[in-house]
Amino acid sequence: MRFAFDEDHVLFRTAVREFLDKECTPADIRAAWSSHRGWSADRWTKLAALGVTGLTVPESHGGLGMDELSLVLVLEESGRAGLPEPIVDTTAVGAPLLVEVAPDDLRERWLRAVTAGQAVLGVGLAGLPYVDHAGSADLLLLQRGDELHAVPPDQVTLFEQPSLDRARRLASVEWEPGAGTLLADGGRAAAAVESAFDRGALATAAELLGVSQQLINLAVEHARHRVQFGQPIGAFQAVKHMLADALLKLELARPVVYRAAYSVARGMPERALDVSMAKAYASDAATLACRVALQTHGAIGYTWEHDLQLWMKRGWALAAAWGDTAWHRARVGAAVLPVP
Amino acid sequence: MAPALAGATLPREPHLDFELSAEQVAFREEVERFLDENDDPEVFDVTRENMAQIVDTPKKRAFMRKVGDRGWLGITWPKEWGGQESDGVYEYLLNEALARRGGPQIGKGVGIIGKTILAHGNDRLKKEFLPKILRNEVEFAVGYSEPDAGSDAASMKLRATRDGDGWRLNGQKTWTTSAHFAEWYWVGARTDPDAPKHRGITLFLVPLDQPGITINGIWTMGDERTNDVFFDDVWVSDDYVVGELNRGFQYISEALDLERFTMFTFSPMEQRMEVLRDFVAAETRDDKRLGDDPVVRHEIARLATDCEVARVLGLRVVAKSMKGGPPPTTESSEYKLFATELSKRLADASMDIGGPGSQLRVHTEDAPMGGRAESTYRYTVIDTIGGGASEIQKNIIARRKLGLPKNF
Numbered sequence: 001m002r003f004a005f006d007e008d009h010v011l012f013r014t015a016v017r018e019f020l021d022k023e024c025t026p027a028d029i030r031a032a033w034s035s036h037r038g039w040s041a042d043r044w045t046k047l048a049a050l051g052v053t054g055l056t057v058p059e060s061h062g063g064l065g066m067d068e069l070s071l072v073l074v075l076e077e078s079g080r081a082g083l084p085e086p087i088v089d090t091t092a093v094g095a096p097l098l099v100e101v102a103p104d105d106l107r108e109r110w111l112r113a114v115t116a117g118q119a120v121l122g123v124g125l126a127g128l129p130y131v132d133h134a135g136s137a138d139l140l141l142l143q144r145g146d147e148l149h150a151v152p153p154d155q156v157t158l159f160e161q162p163s164l165d166r167a168r169r170l171a172s173v174e175w176e177p178g179a180g181t182l183l184a185d186g187g188r189a190a191a192a193v194e195s196a197f198d199r200g201a202l203a204t205a206a207e208l209l210g211v212s213q214q215l216i217n218l219a220v221e222h223a224r225h226r227v228q229f230g231q232p233i234g235a236f237q238a239v240k241h242m243l244a245d246a247l248l249k250l251e252l253a254r255p256v257v258y259r260a261a262y263s264v265a266r267g268m269p270e271r272a273l274d275v276s277m278a279k280a281y282a283s284d285a286a287t288l289a290c291r292v293a294l295q296t297h298g299a300i301g302y303t304w305e306h307d308l309q310l311w312m313k314r315g316w317a318l319a320a321a322w323g324d325t326a327w328h329r330a331r332v333g334a335a336v337l338p339v340p
Numbered sequence: 341m342a343p344a345l346a347g348a349t350l351p352r353e354p355h356l357d358f359e360l361s362a363e364q365v366a367f368r369e370e371v372e373r374f375l376d377e378n379d380d381p382e383v384f385d386v387t388r389e390n391m392a393q394i395v396d397t398p399k400k401r402a403f404m405r406k407v408g409d410r411g412w413l414g415i416t417w418p419k420e421w422g423g424q425e426s427d428g429v430y431e432y433l434l435n436e437a438l439a440r441r442g443g444p445q446i447g448k449g450v451g452i453i454g455k456t457i458l459a460h461g462n463d464r465l466k467k468e469f470l471p472k473i474l475r476n477e478v479e480f481a482v483g484y485s486e487p488d489a490g491s492d493a494a495s496m497k498l499r500a501t502r503d504g505d506g507w508r509l510n511g512q513k514t515w516t517t518s519a520h521f522a523e524w525y526w527v528g529a530r531t532d533p534d535a536p537k538h539r540g541i542t543l544f545l546v547p548l549d550q551p552g553i554t555i556n557g558i559w560t561m562g563d564e565r566t567n568d569v570f571f572d573d574v575w576v577s578d579d580y581v582v583g584e585l586n587r588g589f590q591y592i593s594e595a596l597d598l599e600r601f602t603m604f605t606f607s608p609m610e611q612r613m614e615v616l617r618d619f620v621a622a623e624t625r626d627d628k629r630l631g632d633d634p635v636v637r638h639e640i641a642r643l644a645t646d647c648e649v650a651r652v653l654g655l656r657v658v659a660k661s662m663k664g665g666p667p668p669t670t671e672s673s674e675y676k677l678f679a680t681e682l683s684k685r686l687a688d689a690s691m692d693i694g695g696p697g698s699q700l701r702v703h704t705e706d707a708p709m710g711g712r713a714e715s716t717y718r719y720t721v722i723d724t725i726g727g728g729a730s731e732i733q734k735n736i737i738a739r740r741k742l743g744l745p746k747n748f
Contacts, residue, residue, distance in 0.1 A: 129696055130706075162701040164714050170699070172706065228492035238731040287688055294721055298490050298729065299515050299566075302722045304559040312561070316691065316717060320699040325692040327625070329635050 003255075005073065012051075012066075013073040019050055020081035026307040032084035033166040037136040039084040047085065048117025056095045061111035063095075067265035068199070072206035072257060079210025079318075082310050084167035086120045086133045092203035094121030097141055097196045101148060101184040110139055110150075122173075123200065125193055127323060130161045130170035141183070141196075142173060148189040149181040165317035195264075198275040201322040202264055205257045205275075205282035211315045212250045212282075212289035218308060219243060219296040226298075239296060246285075246292040253278070253285040273335040276328035283319035283328075290315045358655070360433075367430055371437045374410065378403060379441075386442030386611065387702050387712065389719035391564045393438075393445040393603070395479055396521050400444040404476040407434075413450050414474045421458065421470045432658045440607035448480045448518075449473040451602050452595040453526050456543070460583030460591055465545070469524075481548065483513035483527035483569060484592060491732050493528075494537045494589055498571060500529035500544070506577040507531070507544070509552075512570050515726075519555045519567040522548055527569075528588050541589040543582035550574050562719045596728060597669050600676040603727050606654045609683055612716055613647050615709050616640070616690050623708070625695065639689050643682075650679045670741045677733040680723040687717040 005013075023043055032039050047053050055071055057063020064070075071092060078087050095114055098107050098121075113119035122137030134140065135158055140151045155178075158171040184192055220243060223234030233239050260278035263271045290312045294301045301308040319325065360368070375384075383403045385392055395404050407413060415431045417423025431446060438445045454473045457465050472478040489496040498511030509529055519525065525546045532540035548555070552574035558566050583591055620640055623630040630636055653675045660668040690713035691698045702711030724730045738744045 127696070130700070161706055162704055163699050164701055164718065165699070168699070227488070228490060228495070233491075236731070238734065242731075283692075287691075291684065291721070295724060295729070295731075298725050299485070299722070302560050302562070302725070304561065309561050312721075316714075317699040320691055320694065320696060324695055324698065326633070326635050326639070327695070330633055333635060 005069065009070050009073055012070060013077060015050065016052060016074050016077045017080075019046070020077055020083065024081040024083050026082070026310055029082045029084055029167065029310050038133060038167050038169040039086060039136070044085050044120065045117040047087070048115065052087065053091055053117050054095070054111070054115025056091055056099075057111045057115045058099060061108060062115045063111065068202060068261040069258070069265050071203065072261040075203050075206035076210040076213070079207030079212075079314070080214045082167075082211070082214070082314055086122075086137070088200060088203045088207065089123045089132055089137075090114055090119075090121045093123050093196050093200045094139075094141055096199055097123070097148075097192060098150075100195065101188065101192045102150065103183075106150060106183075113138070123196065124173050125197055125200075127197055127327075128200070128321075129172060130163075131173050132321075133169050134158050134171040134173055135160075135169055140173065140175075142175060143189070143193050144177050146189055147177060147185045148183045148192055149175075149177050150183050151175050151181050155181070163317055165313040167314070168317055168321075194272070197322070198264060198271055201275050201279040201328070202257070202260050204318050204322045205253075205260065205278040208282040208286040208315065208318050209250065209254055209257055211311050211318065212246070212253075212286045215286075215289040215293035215308070215311050215315065216243065216246050216250065218311070219246075219293040222297050222301075233296070242292050242295060246289045249285040249288050253281040256281050270335075273332060276323070276331040276335075279323055280325045280328040280332065283325045286315040287319055358652075360429075364429060364433060368433050368437065371412075371434055375437060375441060375443070378406060384441040384443045386608070387710075387715050388442060388564075389562070389608065389715060390604070390723060391517075391562060391719065392442040392608075393447055393605075394518055395444040395447075395476070396518065401476065401479070404444055407446075408474055408476040413446060413476060417450075417454065417458065417470075417474070421466065422474045428661050429658050432654075435602060436605055436607040439605035440611055442608070445602070445605065447602060448482055448526070449476070449478065451598050452482060453480050455598065456582065456591050456595050459594075460587070462579075462583075464579050465582065469545075478524060479518060479522040480524050480526050481516045481518040481522040481567075481569075483516050483519075483525055485515040486512060487514055491729050493592070494541070496528055496530060496541060498527070498529045499533070500531045500542060500576070503575065506575055507581075509544070509546070509571040509574040509576060512568060514558070514568050515566050516555075516569050517564075517566045519548060519569050520557060520565060524548065525553075525569070526582075528592055531588075532586050535586060538589045539586055541592075542585050543588040543591055544576050545580040545582060546574060546576050550576075560722070562722065597672045600672040600727055600733075601654070601657050604676055604679050604683075604723060606651050606679065609650060609679065609686060610647055612683075612686050612690070612712065613643060615712050616686065616693070617644070619709050620693060623695075630693070636693055639693065643686055643689055646678075646682050646685070650675070650682055653678055670737055673728075673733040673736045673740075676727060677730055677737070680720070681730060683716075683720040683723055687713070687720050691717055 051064045054063030055066050059065040098110055119138040122131045122134045122140040124131040124142045126143055142149050142151050156173050156175040161170040161172055163170045223239055224232055226233050257278045260274040263274040297308055300306055382399045395401055412434055414423035415426050416428050419425050435445050450473055457469055484493050486496050500507040500509050525548050527544050527546055528541050530540050531542040552572040554570040556568045620636055621631050657671045657675050660671055694708045694713040697706055697708045698713035700707035702715035704711050
């Protein structure tokens with residue numbers, strides 16, 4: 001047993017963090033909020049150059065061929081930075097889904113494009129009715145009953161669904177399945193959909209760790225400098241304990257997410273259970289971090305000008321995406337105590 | 341039974357009674373009829389959540405004037421000043437009915453400002469403002485907070501210096517929600533910089549169109565506007581000093597007890613609880629009724645219980661402040677603390693249970709509960725900060741009810 005990441009994992013994470021510190025500032029996120037598609041093609045290309053977009057793409061298709069253990073560290077960083085680009089749908093879910101079910105030519109074409117930063121993927125599954133950045137996806141991977149399809153954007157009609165997080169451009173997608181778009185059906189499609197959903201929930205849980213960390217960092221910074229009653233508010237136990245509780249919840253969630261990443265990477269039989277524990281716990285940790293961060297900031301944190309909202313809204317949105325807490329907790333319940 | 345007690349004459353305490361009297365029920369019905377007659381989506385909008393209470397549009401003003409015509413703005417005021425000298429419970433019933441529909445409420449004018457003027461104001465202030473308040477002809481903004489005086493409100497620095505028969509005000513206020521539409525500013529300023537911080541503050545009434553006042557909007561996550569207000573040599577006559585010099589913080593504290601209670605009405609919580617319950621009852625997920633899910637049922641049961649707790653905590657405050665007396669401090673703090681934290685838990689549960697659609701913005705057609713999960717979440721998140729943060733309420737409870745020492 002080894003309860004630590006390899007040096008390679010850590011080095012890659014550090015490289016991503018340094019990149020995001022420079023290229024994904026709060027001003028950049030606000031620019032994405034007011035941009036047409038909600039994210040930056042330029043930053044996506046640079047992420048590709050770093051290897052991030054093709055992280056899960058096999059080396060035979062030009063990618064890094066890394067597994068979920070590497071991925072979750074990178075996603076913690078994208079959450080921490082509030083990255084608006086569609087890394088979850090494209091890299092964490094879409095690419096592995098193509099690997100699993102796409103025919104050779106399709107797979108080669110799209111995985112190369114993803115790795116080069118020239119394409120993003122959108123994912124719409126039964127439990128995921130609102131497709132993130134559907135309007136800017138180059139290929140949509142969509143479930144319809146027991147079929148899975150790869151649908152070009154010109155064959156769908158989109159209905160915008162305004163999200164509380166302005167970087168998440170959600171839409172419902174109307175489309176007609178055809179023989180030309182079919183990727184898989186029957187048991188093969190069902191298995192692919194299940195693993196895709198687990199990958200998405202895991203990826204979102206990992207991003208939520210980063211979101212929570214950033215919220216706590218901002219709150220701690222504020223608590224150190226904001227003076228009331230003649231001292232920094234961080235000196236008051238009421239504030240200290242609140243922040244310690246939020247950090248504790250995050251620290252408890254982190255190993256659960258890593259454990260789920262391990263299960264997904266190794267295709268363990270308890271994968272779904274581990275993922276649900278991770279997503280429920282990470283969502284709870286983020287919800288608490290949002291609350292505590294705002295409570296610590298006071299009214300200033302509630303303003304449009306303050307950057308806190310960039311992470312609070314991400315936290316709220318991601319907590320509801322890829323299975324909300326009640327759904328995942330019910331799945332844990334069903335696994336632990338199966339109904340005969 | 342203990343025989344010694346049998347037949348003994350004990351002092352008769354009134355029985356505990358959770359029911360409204362026949363008069364109170366009749367009043368509530370009268371209010372509901374009135375609200376039905378005056379129903380208007382531009383006046384009543386539950387999606388503005390706790391911000392629905394402010395009277396910030398001409399239509400809302402016109403509606404509140406009608407409330408005033410009914411005599412309902414002065415329910416607890418003395419007859420001498422046009423009031424009815426009636427029980428606070430009627431004011432409570434009216435406010436809860438207004439709040440339930442997302443309507444404007446009896447707030448600052450009748451409560452904070454009117455009641456403070458009644459208790460401490462000079463005759464001139466009484467004659468000028470009280471009749472206008474009863475007819476809802478004036479809106480007020482309240483200015484206590486400053487950039488460096490939030491939870492520590494007593495450290496406000498806005499300076500008032502003597503100038504002839506009045507005062508010159510210089511400095512900045514912040515989080516003044518109504519400054520951009522109100523006529524008068526109810527503002528605390530430091531008149532004695534050498535006194536201990538609680539004893540050097542005076543309350544003033546200042547017209548918001550007075551030269552030297554600048555109002556800058558601050559937009560919030562709730563998509564609502566609040567304001568910074570800057571004072572640059574603003575002159576105020578002695579006539580508009582409220583009560584005694586340097587007693588302002590005492591008046592502010594008395595009024596805050598009231599604010600804590602009236603600003604955070606119970607009925608919107610009950611209404612949100614019903615929205616969530618109805619959603620759970622109707623929704624199916626993975627071909628199973630959401631209402632059959634034990635995880636969901638447990639959460640709903642817990643929230644329903646806590647809503648009832650909030651309701652009776654509110655009634656306890658009302659019962660203790662009958663005849664328009666001041667609301668009891670610790671009970672108000674306990675209510676505010678519990679109710680606003682419950683609001684957040686309700687919002688959390690709506691997001692947790694609402695499914696993927698709960699991240700959709702309010703008024704989006706596809707959003708579950710009409711998008712209320714999202715709007716409730718965004719709006720109520722500030723309720724544990726405004727009107728005294730939860731941590732401040734706990735300090736009050738610890739000091740006043742438990743007698744624990746002050747730690748700052």
